[in-house]
Amino acid sequence: xxxxxxxxxxxxxxxxxxxxxxxxxxxxxxxxxxxxxxxxxxxxxxxxxxxxxxxxxxxxxxxxxxxxxxxxxxxxxxxxxxxxxxxxxxxxxxxxxxxxxxxxxxxxxxxxxxxxxxxxxxxxxxxxxxxxxxxxxxxxxxxxxxxxxxxxxxxxxxxxxxxxxxxxxxxxxxxxxxxxxxxxxxxxxxxxxxxxxxxxxxxxxxxxxxxxxxxxxxxxxxxxxxxxxxxxxxxxxxxxxx
Amino acid sequence: xxxxxxxxxxxxxxxxxxxxxxxxxxxxxxxxxxxxxxxxxxxxxxxxxxxxxxxxxxxxxxxxxxxxxxxxxxxxxxxxxxxxxxxxxxxxxxxxxxxxxxxxxxxxxxxxxxxxxxxxxxxxxxxxxxxxxxxxxxxxxxxxxxxxxxxxxxxxxxxxxxxxxxxxxxxxxxxxxxxxxxxxxxxxxxxxxxxxxxxxxxxxxxxxxxxxxxxxxxxxxxxxxxxxxxxxxxxxxxxxxxxxxxxxxxxxxxxxxxxxxxxxxxxxxxxxxxxxxxxxxxxxxxxxxxxxxx
Amino acid sequence: xxxxxxxxxxxxxxxxxxxxxxxxxxxxxxxxxxxxxxxxxxxxxxxxxxxxxxxxxxxxxxxxxxxxxxxxxxxxxxxxxxxxxxxxxxxxxxxxxxxxxxxxxxxxxxxxxxxxxxxxxxxxxxxxxxxxxxxxxxxxxxxxxxxxxxxxxxxxxxxxxxxxxxxxxxxxxxxxxxxxxxxxxxxxxxxxxxxxxxxxxxxxxxxxxxxxxxxxxxxxxxxxxxxxxxxxxxxxxxxxxxxxxxxxxxxxxxxxxxxxxxxxxxxxxxxxxxxxxxxxxxxxxxxxxxxxxxxxxxxxxxxxxxxx
Numbered sequence: 001x002x003x004x005x006x007x008x009x010x011x012x013x014x015x016x017x018x019x020x021x022x023x024x025x026x027x028x029x030x031x032x033x034x035x036x037x038x039x040x041x042x043x044x045x046x047x048x049x050x051x052x053x054x055x056x057x058x059x060x061x062x063x064x065x066x067x068x069x070x071x072x073x074x075x076x077x078x079x080x081x082x083x084x085x086x087x088x089x090x091x092x093x094x095x096x097x098x099x100x101x102x103x104x105x106x107x108x109x110x111x112x113x114x115x116x117x118x119x120x121x122x123x124x125x126x127x128x129x130x131x132x133x134x135x136x137x138x139x140x141x142x143x144x145x146x147x148x149x150x151x152x153x154x155x156x157x158x159x160x161x162x163x164x165x166x167x168x169x170x171x172x173x174x175x176x177x178x179x180x181x182x183x184x185x186x187x188x189x190x191x192x193x194x195x196x197x198x199x200x201x202x203x204x205x206x207x208x209x210x211x212x213x214x215x216x217x218x219x220x221x222x223x224x225x226x227x228x229x230x231x232x233x234x235x236x237x238x239x240x241x242x
Numbered sequence: 243x244x245x246x247x248x249x250x251x252x253x254x255x256x257x258x259x260x261x262x263x264x265x266x267x268x269x270x271x272x273x274x275x276x277x278x279x280x281x282x283x284x285x286x287x288x289x290x291x292x293x294x295x296x297x298x299x300x301x302x303x304x305x306x307x308x309x310x311x312x313x314x315x316x317x318x319x320x321x322x323x324x325x326x327x328x329x330x331x332x333x334x335x336x337x338x339x340x341x342x343x344x345x346x347x348x349x350x351x352x353x354x355x356x357x358x359x360x361x362x363x364x365x366x367x368x369x370x371x372x373x374x375x376x377x378x379x380x381x382x383x384x385x386x387x388x389x390x391x392x393x394x395x396x397x398x399x400x401x402x403x404x405x406x407x408x409x410x411x412x413x414x415x416x417x418x419x420x421x422x423x424x425x426x427x428x429x430x431x432x433x434x435x436x437x438x439x440x441x442x443x444x445x446x447x448x449x450x451x452x453x454x455x456x457x458x459x460x461x462x463x464x465x466x467x468x469x470x471x472x473x474x475x476x477x478x479x480x481x482x483x484x485x486x487x488x489x490x491x492x493x494x495x496x497x498x499x500x501x502x503x504x505x506x507x508x509x510x511x512x513x514x515x516x517x518x519x520x521x522x523x524x525x526x527x528x529x530x531x532x533x534x535x536x
Numbered sequence: 537x538x539x540x541x542x543x544x545x546x547x548x549x550x551x552x553x554x555x556x557x558x559x560x561x562x563x564x565x566x567x568x569x570x571x572x573x574x575x576x577x578x579x580x581x582x583x584x585x586x587x588x589x590x591x592x593x594x595x596x597x598x599x600x601x602x603x604x605x606x607x608x609x610x611x612x613x614x615x616x617x618x619x620x621x622x623x624x625x626x627x628x629x630x631x632x633x634x635x636x637x638x639x640x641x642x643x644x645x646x647x648x649x650x651x652x653x654x655x656x657x658x659x660x661x662x663x664x665x666x667x668x669x670x671x672x673x674x675x676x677x678x679x680x681x682x683x684x685x686x687x688x689x690x691x692x693x694x695x696x697x698x699x700x701x702x703x704x705x706x707x708x709x710x711x712x713x714x715x716x717x718x719x720x721x722x723x724x725x726x727x728x729x730x731x732x733x734x735x736x737x738x739x740x741x742x743x744x745x746x747x748x749x750x751x752x753x754x755x756x757x758x759x760x761x762x763x764x765x766x767x768x769x770x771x772x773x774x775x776x777x778x779x780x781x782x783x784x785x786x787x788x789x790x791x792x793x794x795x796x797x798x799x800x801x802x803x804x805x806x807x808x809x810x811x812x813x814x815x816x817x818x819x820x821x822x823x824x825x826x827x828x829x830x831x832x833x834x835x836x837x838x839x840x841x842x843x844x
Contacts (some may be wrong), residue, residue, distance in 0.1 A: 071729050074726070086724050087721075088716070099713060099730070278648060278649070338644070345776070345820070346824070349817030350817030352813070353817060466656070507665070522638050522641075
C-alpha cells in the first residue's frame with residue numbers, strides 16, 4: 001500500500017494540499033479528478049519526492065519514505081508521468097527509456113536493453129523510439145514518458161492525463177492499455193484525469209479533489225450524481241448521466 | 243571603543259547607500275530581463291574613466307561629468323540591448339548564454355580599457371565639493387560620503403517613482419512579474435528591455451562617477467571585484483527586487499565597516515563568506531521567500 | 537576490449553599525442569610551448585568533465601588550478617617529495633571542491649555568482665599577508681630546487697593520457713549516461729533513478745582533482761610564481777573558450793580547441809597579452825551566439841557522423 005497521511009503543502013499563502021490523507025492498494029486501479037489547482041499534481045510531486053511536504057507522512061509498504069530522495073523512491077517502485085512531458089530532448093526515445101531501465105530499474109546492460117525492448121513492445125513505440133525527443137510531438141512524448149515510468153518496474157505509477165485530444169476509439173484503447181498494465185504487470189495505477197470519457201471507461205474508484213483536499217470518493221455513477229462535485233467541477237452536462 | 247563602533251555604524255549606513263546605488267542598476271536589469279550582467283563592474287570602471295578623462299583633459303568637475311555621463315551611458319545601455327541582448331534572448335538557453343556573453347564582454351572591456359588607458363591607477367580629487375567634512379549626529383563625516391548617500395537616496399526614490407507611478411514603469415513591472423502575460427496584454431518587451439537596460443546602465447554610471455572615492459582608485463581590472471560586491475548586495479537584499487537593494491547595500495556597508503574595526507584586512511574575505519553562505523542557506527535573499535530544491 | 541569506434545578514436549589520439557609531444561619538441565625547439573600546451577589540455581579536459589558532461593559552468597574554475605599550484609608549492613616547501621607534492625596539489629583542489637559541493641544545489645545565476653565569489657575569496661586567502669607563514673602570501677612561492685623539465689614533461693604526458701582515457705571511459709559508461717541525463721534535465725534524471733547529487737558531486741570532484749594536477753604541474757614547471765600568476769580569472773576564460781570552440785562534452789573537442797587556440801595565443805599573443813584577452817573575449821561572445829556547439833558539431837553535421 002502507498003499512502004500519505006496529514007500532508008500539507010503551501011506555496012506562500014496558497015494551500016496546495018490541506019492536511020490530506022490518501023492511499024491506494026497494491027495492484028489496483030484508481031482515479032483522481034478535480035479542477036485545476038485542486039492539488040492533484042502537487043500530490044504526485046510530493047509522493048514522487050520532487051516537492052517537499054511542509055508536514056505529514058508518506059508511507060509505502062509499511063515504510064516511512066519522507067526522507068527518501070526522488071531517485072531512491074523511483075528505485076523502490078514509485079513512478080510518475082507528467083502532464084506536459086519533460087524528456088531528455090537531445091536523446092532518442094530509446095535512450096530515454098533505457099536510462100530508466102538502467103538506473104531506476106537497476107538492470108545491468110543486457111537486461112536494460114531487454115527491458116527497454118519489452119516496454120517498447122507493450123506501448124507499441126517501435127516506430128518512434130529511434131528519433132530524438134525534440135523531433136517528437138506531445139502525444140508521442142507522453143508515451144515515451146509512460147515508457148520511462150514503466151521500465152523502472154514500479155509498484156505504484158501515477159499517470160497524469162493521457163486522454164487529451166483522443167477520439168472515442170482511442171480512449172477505449174488507452175483504457176484497455178492501462179487496465180492491462182494493472183492486471184499483467186501487477187502495478188497499481190493512479191490515473192489523474194480531466195477527460196471524463198476516459199475516467200468513465202476506466203471504471204475505477206474515483207477520488208475528487210478540490211482546493212487541496214479530497215472531498216468525495218466513489219464510483220463514476222456516484223460521482224456524477226453528487227451535487228457538490230457537479231457544482232464545483234463537472235457542471236450540469238454530467239449531472240445525472242450514466 | 244564604543245564611539246568608534248557608532249562611527250563605524252553611521253559611516254556604514256552612509257557608505258551602504260552608495261553600495262546600494264552601485265548595485266541598483268544591476269538588479270533592475272536582472273529583474274526585467276532575467277539576464278545576469280557579469281560585466282557590471284566594468285561599466286562602473288568605464289564611467290569612472292570617463293569622468294576622470296573629462297576632469298583631466300577638460301578640467302570638468304565630476305558633477306559636470308555626471309550630467310554628461312548619464313545620457314551617454316543610457317545610450318550605451320540601449321546599444322547593449324540591440325547589439326547583444328536581443329540576440330542572446332533567442333538562443334537555446336538564454337540564461338546560460340547570457341553568462342558567457344557578459345563574461346566575455348567583461349574581458350573585452352577590461353582589456354580594451356587596459357590598452358587604451360594603461361594600467362596605472364588613477365584617482366580624482368575632492369576639491370569640487372564645497373566642504374571636506376560635515377557633522378552628522380555629532381560625528382565628522384567626509385562630505386563626499388554624505389553627498390553621495392543623498393544622491394543615492396534621490397536615485398532610489400526616482401527608481402521607485404519610475405516603477406510605481408509611471409505608465410512605462412507599470413509595463414516594466416508587468417514584464418518583471420510575468421513576461422508572457424505582459425506580452426499577451428500588448429506590452430512590447432523589446433522596448434521595455436531596451437529602456438530598462440538604458441536606465442540600469444545609466445544608474446550604474448552615476449555610481450561609477452563616484453567610485454574612485456569608495457574603491458580608492460580607478461584601474462582597468464577593478465570590474466571583477468565590483469561585480470561580485472554588487473551581486474553580494476543584491477543577493478543579500480533580494481535578486482530581482484530592485485528596491486530591496488537598499489537593504490543589501492546597507493548590510494554590506496555595515497559588515498565592511500564593523501569588521502574593519504575588529505579584523506582589519508579581512509573585510510573582503512568576510513563579504514565573500516557572507517555571500518556564499520547566504521546563497522547556500524537562503525538564496526532568495528533576506529526579503530525573498532523560501533525556494534524548493536530537488 | 538572491444539575494437540569499436542571509441543577504441544579507434546582513443547588509439548588515434550594517443551598516436552597523435554606521441555607525434556605531437558615526443559616528436560614535436562625535436563622539430564620545434566620551444567619546449568615551454570609543449571609543456572604549457574599539455575597543462576592547458578589537462579585543464580580543459582578536466583573542465584569538460586563538469587561543464588561538457590553535466591552542464592554546470594563554474595566561472596571560478598581557475599581556483600582549482602591555483603589551488604593545485606599552491607598545494608604543490610606548499611608541500612615542496614615543507615619537504616615532501618615530488619610525487620607526494622603533486623598528489624597534494626590535486627588533494628588541495630579536491631578538498632575545496634568537497635567544501636563547495638553544496639554550491640551544486642544552486643541554479644543558474646546563483647551558481648555562477650557563488651562560484652566567482654568563491655574564486656575571489658580563495659585567491660584572497662592565498663595572497664593575504666596574514667597567512668604568509670603558510671602560503672608566502674603576496675611574495676609568491678619559489679622552489680627552484682625541484683626544477684627538472686624532463687621529469688615534469690614526462691609526468692605531464694602521463695597525466696594527460698590518464699585524463700584522456702578517463703574522459704573516454706566516462707563517455708562510454710553508465711556514469712557518463714547519468715551525467716548526460718543530469719545535463720538534460722535534473723528532475724527527469726532524478727525520477728529515472730539517478731542519484732543526482734551523488735553523480736554531479738562525482739563529476740565536480742574528478743574535475744577538480746585533475747585541474748589540481750594541472751596546477752601542480754604548472755607550479756613544478758615554473759618553480760616560481762606569484763598568487764596572481766596562478767589565481768587568474770583568465771584561466772577560466774581560456775578553458776571556457778577552448779571547450780566551447782572545440783565542442784563541449786566531446787573528447788576531441790577540448791583537445792583540438794586547446795591546441796588550435798593556444799597555438800594561436802602563443803604565436804601572436806604573448807607579446808601583447810591584453811590584445812589577446814580582448815580577442816578571446818570577443819571570440820567567446822561570437823562563439824556562444826553563433827557556434828554554441830563548437831567545431832565537433834560543425835564537423836559532424838558535415839560528415840553526418842557523430843563525433844567523439
